[in-house]
Every structure is written in C-alpha cells, then in structure tokens.
Amino acid sequence: MLVKIVVGVLFRILILTGIFPLQLTRIHIPAYKFRGGSAQLECEYELKGARTNPEESIRGSHPRNRYIYRDDYYNDGDSDGQGGSGSEKLYSVKWYKDNEEFYRYVPSANPPIKSYKIEGIRVDTDHSNHSKVTLRMLTLKSSGLYRCEISAEAPSFDSVQGDGRMDVIVIPKDGPTISGDSERDSYHMGETLELNCTSGRSYPATTLQWYINDNLVLEPSMLVSYPRFQNPHGLITSYLGLSVVVGPHHYVNGEMRIKCMASMSPVLWSGGQESVLQHPTFDHREAMLLVRSLSWQVRSKSPIILTAVAIYLLVIS
CATH class of the missing domain: 2.60.40.10 (Immunoglobulins)
Structure with a gap:
C-alpha cells in the first residue's frame, strides 16, 4: 500500500512539473x-x-x-x-x-x-x-x-x-399495465385479490413496485416475483404480481387505491459511491375499481383507484 501511495505521489509530481x-x-x-x-x-x-x-x-x-x-x-x-x-x-x-x-x-x-x-x-x-x-x-x-x-x-x-x-x-414505448382475473368481477372480504403488473420493453430492465393507498408494499408474502423476459433485439420485459387478502383496513374513505410503478434509473459512480441524477419522464396508465359494501368490481369507467405509473430517471450526456 505504501509503495502505491509513493508511486502515485511521484507520478503526480511528474505530471505537474511537465516532465512528460x-x-x-x-x-x-x-x-x-x-x-x-x-x-x-x-x-x-x-x-x-x-x-x-x-x-x-x-x-x-x-x-x-x-x-x-x-x-x-x-x-x-x-x-x-x-x-x-x-x-x-x-x-x-x-x-x-x-x-x-x-x-x-x-x-x-x-x-x-x-x-x-x-x-x-x-x-x-x-x-x-x-x-x-x-x-x-x-x-x-x-x-x-x-x-x-x-x-x-x-x-x-x-x-x-x-x-x-x-x-x-432504451426507454419503454408503453407504460406498465395492470391485469388480473378477468373472469371475476367482485371480491368479498377475506378473499384474495391477485393482480399482475407488466412493464414495457426496455433496456436495462425496469424495476416494478406495488403501492396500496400510496404505501409501498414491502411484505414478501404479498409480492409474486416472475422471471424477466428477454425479447428479440435484447429488450427486457419485467413482471411483478400482487396477492392481497381483502380486509376493511385496506379501505380509506371507502376506497382502496392500488398503483404499480415502473422505474428505470441509470446510475453514475463517483468515488465508489452511487449518486443518481434525476430527469423524470412520466407515463401514466390507469385502471378503475368501484368499491361496494362487502365486494367491489373492476370496471373501465369507475372512479380511478388502480393506477400504473412509469417513472424513467435519465442521465444522458
């Protein structure tokens, strides 16, 4: 280590004195x-x-x-x-x-x-x-x-x-999409809500996250991970599932808001530490839910509470 330090100092002296x-x-x-x-x-x-x-x-x-x-x-x-x-x-x-x-x-x-x-x-x-x-x-x-x-x-x-x-x-052309069991139109308290979020094709891969009432879902038992898919020409599609046992605590003022967020953030390295410079571009895609007394239905024209959001943070030189 001492030898490296001495060599580095000598090299700097030679540079500054213009010997090279x-x-x-x-x-x-x-x-x-x-x-x-x-x-x-x-x-x-x-x-x-x-x-x-x-x-x-x-x-x-x-x-x-x-x-x-x-x-x-x-x-x-x-x-x-x-x-x-x-x-x-x-x-x-x-x-x-x-x-x-x-x-x-x-x-x-x-x-x-x-x-x-x-x-x-x-x-x-x-x-x-x-x-x-x-x-x-x-x-x-x-x-x-x-x-x-x-x-x-x-x-x-x-x-x-x-x-x-x-x-x-490569930034995705499309934002993330939310899908679920299309054959079911209602859920009772205690039943399990299962949704999937799919990102647009990109490189590198996007990171997907679920939010319930603006709270990030961190509980592993509620998240379902799937392998990323390698598309032709090297683009990547990401998937993330959500499994929730519906309960009264999920509702705020009679609504439960569920959001899927996709983000891609190139990272610059400086001195061994990460620093991310952010220049966001937003792309919103939305699905709707209608809350009823002991059940709720997925409808295309009901109040917005299920949202897919893509946030791409870029650093382009």
Whole structure:
C-alpha cells in the first residue's frame, strides 16, 4: 500500500512539473446514450511545449472517465524521454472498444483516418479527427468500455491512454399495465385479490413496485416475483404480481387505491459511491375499481383507484 501511495505521489509530481512530453488533458465518454442516436467520444492531449493547465492532465471530464494510464518507451540515445529541445510530434491516436481497435488516426498516413468494422460500431469519419471520434446509429451492442491511446513519435515514443464506459439504453414505448382475473368481477372480504403488473420493453430492465393507498408494499408474502423476459433485439420485459387478502383496513374513505410503478434509473459512480441524477419522464396508465359494501368490481369507467405509473430517471450526456 505504501509503495502505491509513493508511486502515485511521484507520478503526480511528474505530471505537474511537465516532465512528460505528452499529456492527456481530457477524456469525455458519455455515460448513457439512446439507441439509434449518436455519440461523440473525445480524447484531448497536449504535446511538449503546449500544455496550459497541468491540473487537467490528471482529471477526466466525467466521474466514469477516471482511468488514465501511461506507457513510456525511450531509446538508448535519450533516456530522459524529453527528446531534446524540439517539440514532440504526434504519431497516432487509436480508439478501442472492449480492447478491440475500431478507429485510428495517423497524421503521416494517407488518408490519416482509418476505421475498422466491429459489432455495434459505426464510425462517422466525416465528423471524426485526431481528438474526437463520432459514432452513429448506436445499438445495444455499442455498450462497452471505450479507450483512447495517444502515441508520440521519436525520440520519446511516449504513450498515454484513458478510458470510460458508455451504455446504450432504451426507454419503454408503453407504460406498465395492470391485469388480473378477468373472469371475476367482485371480491368479498377475506378473499384474495391477485393482480399482475407488466412493464414495457426496455433496456436495462425496469424495476416494478406495488403501492396500496400510496404505501409501498414491502411484505414478501404479498409480492409474486416472475422471471424477466428477454425479447428479440435484447429488450427486457419485467413482471411483478400482487396477492392481497381483502380486509376493511385496506379501505380509506371507502376506497382502496392500488398503483404499480415502473422505474428505470441509470446510475453514475463517483468515488465508489452511487449518486443518481434525476430527469423524470412520466407515463401514466390507469385502471378503475368501484368499491361496494362487502365486494367491489373492476370496471373501465369507475372512479380511478388502480393506477400504473412509469417513472424513467435519465442521465444522458
């Protein structure tokens, strides 16, 4: 542990003093993107003599873009890696997804830009250059760990790299729906009410919760769990059942309000702790119940007390 701390301190000192001829100043990889959209990945760097803010050389632009590596290869004639008094020159910029190269920029090549076909990756070369690469028509297979690697020419042959994860998400087109025993139209006190809640197709999967009179149902004996269903193209449908023995305590002013809520909340990680940034989009679907003295019926046009609600909390960079 002590060795790691010492190495980290020395590395920071070297960064701040500008000894390294090549600096990775900023890496930006969006955390979440919609399927079918585009994403711009950025990897900014400074060669010797052009660095303006040494603090930025060890800081990413996003909590998930926090990994920066350095590989130094010096030739026999220049052991200090400075390459004399001349300015460093860029050799190449390479991009990888899950350790598979898909984009390369080499200024000395003709043409300088070259892209490689891998699953889930479509490079827009017209909007890509030495410091950024644009991806279009994102799919679920576009999710993964992205890494840029920047290399300098001789004499330093310095190399730096940084990475970050991007996930592609799909919001359900439909809100959750509530279903039950369609053959029964009434329940007596002491009988069991059984309902099912089904989410819309999404990725990642939505989380379903039941509420009775605005109180979250936490009792395991009242909840019925079902396996999630994997739809074509990777989308997921979630299910959750509710089983309630009907009693007088379930009624407030003669009504029992039952709600199913579906939520999907991408999570950002910072320093090992979760923090969720919320930008809600609401989608409401409703079913109705009519309460009577010792029984109640499910009707489409009775007062609203059975509600399915979808809340999708998004963080899109």
